[in-house]
Amino acid sequence: MEPQNWHPTEDGGSNKAAESCPNMHCKQSNIRWLPTTDHIRILKELYDDKGVKSPTVEQVQRITLQLKWYGQIENKNVFYWFQNQRAREKLQKKKLTSDVQVPKQRSGLVGGSIMEQKGEDHQEIKTLPLFPMHGEDIFGNMKTTSDEGGGHGGGSYISLELSLSCEGKAGKIF
Amino acid sequence: MEPQNWHPTEDGGSNKAAESCPNMHCKQSNIRWLPTTDHIRILKELYDDKGVKSPTVEQVQRITLQLKWYGQIENKNVFYWFQNQRAREKLQKKKLTSDVQVPKQRSGLVGGSIMEQKGEDHQEIKTLPLFPMHGEDIFGNMKTTSDEGGGHGGGSYISLELSLSCEGKAGKIF
């Protein structure tokens, strides 16, 4: 997921995208949150090890406070991060994304195995049509997931727990 | 400019993803899907002719299964392909229309929410490391009022769809 030569700012103080900007017009309009490696590391530890999948509001606040030591971060960043993590972990189970979680133990694969086999069980056979229609008629008779309307609804997400509300307008809730 | 049928691998079935790392630092560099011409052709037919812009998960899986006949491909490849196709079609269209078109941007609403720490819109590290633990012991001794974090998140969890109805409208996170 994240090759080490990525762009995560390594430093702990200024997490600007300076390093990832070789020689171009380092645009400074940092709109998006650029998590540092420490951010990612800690968040993953929480998610994987501690099993914190859906932190509460208070937990998000606390995590954010802690992570601020490692660089600029806001509550919504932490909130979105966990939300995306959950969603993509689920997608990963469907093979739709490759959220390659680096194994915490550096077991294997780093130095390169003795022999890498890339053989697949298919492809290469191009003379025997295994599929009756290997043409372009994939969607010709494709059923469209009959049940869709009522089932989903995400079950029951009762909204929330915070009753602190309007006061946050002037003062900072956090 | 518009390379469409440029792919060298015309052999039909075998993409050359096997050999890579020609000369430079051998990373794990053959980790990128190189679509065959058939892949591209079929995908574009689906996108343009059949009008399949955003296939569902099941559709992606089916498309992938079909395309596997033409060469190695995974679900995530198809998934990313359609995603990139949509994004870049929109991007090109926006660049092409250089006339007086008002970019109807999405209403960037700004609502009161705990996500925003109003008041001091700055998050510099002015908070000195009061926390002696810079490590990842956030949840180590974290008292959680409603401790669910270490639980499981089994689905019936309150989501942060907080609707602090300050102004009488169900606000969003933002």
Add this chain to the structure above:
DNA sequence: TATATATGAATGAACG
């Protein structure tokens, strides 16, 4: 070989 373009992959943010 060096630069430009096209495109696969990744992910923060946001919508419905």
Add this chain to the structure above:
DNA sequence: CGTTCATTCATATATA
């Protein structure tokens, strides 16, 4: 929560 958008990085290929 599931899905989509928007932006960015990385690299394969095209071009000069």
